[in-house]
Amino acid sequence: MNSIALNPFRPGAGQRPLYLAGRSQEQDRFTRTLDQSPVLRNVIITGLRGVGKTVLLDNLKPIAQAKDWLWTGNDLSESASLTEDRISKRLVTDLSLLLGPIVMKYSQTLPFGFTKEMEKKSAPISFDDLWNIYETTPGLTDDKLKAVLSQARIMLERTNINGIVFAYDEAQNLADHAADKEIPLSVLLDVFASLQRSHHKVKFILVLTGLPTLFPRLNEARTYTERMFDVVMLDKLTPEDSMAAIEKPLEMSQSPLTFSKQTVSEIIGMSGGYPYFLQYICKEVFDAWIGRIDEGEEPEVAKVEIISKLDQDFFSPRWDRATDRQQEFMYVISSLDNSDSEFTTQEIVSASKTALEKGFSSSHATQILSALVEKGLIYRNRHGKYSFAVPLMAAFIQRQYRLISSI
Numbered sequence: 001m002n003s004i005a006l007n008p009f010r011p012g013a014g015q016r017p018l019y020l021a022g023r024s025q026e027q028d029r030f031t032r033t034l035d036q037s038p039v040l041r042n043v044i045i046t047g048l049r050g051v052g053k054t055v056l057l058d059n060l061k062p063i064a065q066a067k068d069w070l071w072t073g074n075d076l077s078e079s080a081s082l083t084e085d086r087i088s089k090r091l092v093t094d095l096s097l098l099l100g101p102i103v104m105k106y107s108q109t110l111p112f113g114f115t116k117e118m119e120k121k122s123a124p125i126s127f128d129d130l131w132n133i134y135e136t137t138p139g140l141t142d143d144k145l146k147a148v149l150s151q152a153r154i155m156l157e158r159t160n161i162n163g164i165v166f167a168y169d170e171a172q173n174l175a176d177h178a179a180d181k182e183i184p185l186s187v188l189l190d191v192f193a194s195l196q197r198s199h200h201k202v203k204f205i206l207v208l209t210g211l212p213t214l215f216p217r218l219n220e221a222r223t224y225t226e227r228m229f230d231v232v233m234l235d236k237l238t239p240e241d242s243m244a245a246i247e248k249p250l251e252m253s254q255s256p257l258t259f260s261k262q263t264v265s266e267i268i269g270m271s272g273g274y275p276y277f278l279q280y281i282c283k284e285v286f287d288a289w290i291g292r293i294d295e296g297e298e299p300e301v302a303k304v305e306i307i308s309k310l311d312q313d314f315f316s317p318r319w320d321r322a323t324d325r326q327q328e329f330m331y332v333i334s335s336l337d338n339s340d341s342e343f344t345t346q347e348i349v350s351a352s353k354t355a356l357e358k359g360f361s362s363s364h365a366t367q368i369l370s371a372l373v374e375k376g377l378i379y380r381n382r383h384g385k386y387s388f389a390v391p392l393m394a395a396f397i398q399r400q401y402r403l404i405s406s407i
């Protein structure tokens with residue numbers, strides 16, 4: 001009976017955890033954002049892979065709804081290039097799905113035979129209605145989108161709705177996968193900035209989530225983004241919150257299996273407090289021990305096995321995106337003392353002279369760095385320094401090279 005107890009841990013992109021540990025400050029900040037009048041600041045949620053951006057975004061939705069805000073949005077993680085036209089269609093589609101159940105359109109028609117009075121017909125507002133506004137508005141994409149959104153505001157004026165939150169996950173793709181000569185990111189920023197400048201009862205807020213490349217990209221697109229956004233940088237969980245992330249799901253699911261203090265602290269150590277790793281390791285430990293619960297032993301962490309499984313599942317697919325020379329380059333980075341935080345091109349160049357037979361020149365290093373940024377392995381922050389986009393990447397690389405040198 002015990003052996004079929006459900007595993008309460010959920011490693012996986014966007015998998016809602018049974019218990020969202022920490023992040024209360026971030027949720028409070030978002031609540032304050034909703035209380036602004038007029039709206040001056042929008043929100044950006046950034047952080048490394050697996051740090052919990054998507055699930056935090058999911059948790060902001062009920063907060064907004066409880067305050068009579070509508071919520072709409074989408075995941076922009078598609079490989080196809082995002083054009084202005086597609087972004088517009090998506091925004092208008094999202095909007096029509098949202099307004100359809102709330103806003104009716106009325107039309108008057110003269111019945112056949114002219115005998116009766118005018119007939120009043122009503123129908124929910126549809127995509128076609130909104131798209132029609134888009135298409136008949138003269139001007140550029142942003143003029144058209146502004147017209148649609150302004151109209152939406154008017155439609156909602158007489159309801160109790162305070163506004164609409166537009167939430168877009170993986171928003172760095174707006175810049176990264178933009179088609180040639182298209183500037184969907186700038187369009188989006190211009191539209192929201194302009195609508196927010198005109199005071200109105202019904203407000204709009206933009207919430208963008210993505211890798212840390214997102215904010216620098218926004219700044220490149222429009223310098224005013226600095227004033228337009230509050231940036232919430234998600235980091236690893238504190239030891240207390242990590243502990244809660246491990247213990248609460250066991251408690252909440254009334255798990256027959258519990259972890260000792262020793263096991264909990266080992267898991268925290270191995271995970272570095274990063275949510276994805278916490279979920280992953282806990283799931284592994286749970287699966288390994290639930291079948292043996294009748295033996296009455298305390299679960300232990302099979303460190304070596306779990307790490308090698310994690311390497312295969314999480315790190316290797318990312319590592320394999322790099323060429324041999326790029327991997328060598330990242331090996332040099334992983335040997336730096338500051339490999340887990342920020343590093344400069346110069347630091348890599350000088351470390352490469354001692355670590356490798358043939359070091360990297362400055363221009364070659366810059367070139368490789370931008371290729372790695374392109375592949376999503378590294379990101380460049382606003383001050384021109386670099387970091388790994390994946391947490392605990394340096395330790396993984398060191399493990400790989402230790403393995404090679406021990407063969």
Ligand SMILES: Nc1ncnc2c1ncn2[C@@H]1O[C@H](COP(=O)(O)OP(=O)(O)OP(=O)(O)O)[C@@H](O)[C@H]1O
Pocket residue numbers: 010011012013014015016017019020021022023047048049050051052053054055056245275276277279
């Ligand atoms: N605060 C938290 N407490 C407990 N678990 C969490 C927390 N935040 C995230 N997780 C777990 O971590 C994993 C990764 O979360 P999520 O997909 O939201 O990360 P992300 O930052 O969006 O990652 P990516 O950059 O890959 O999109 C999920 O399994 C999720 O359940």
Ligand SMILES: [Mg+2]
Pocket residue numbers: 013014053054055169
């Ligand atoms: Mg995500």
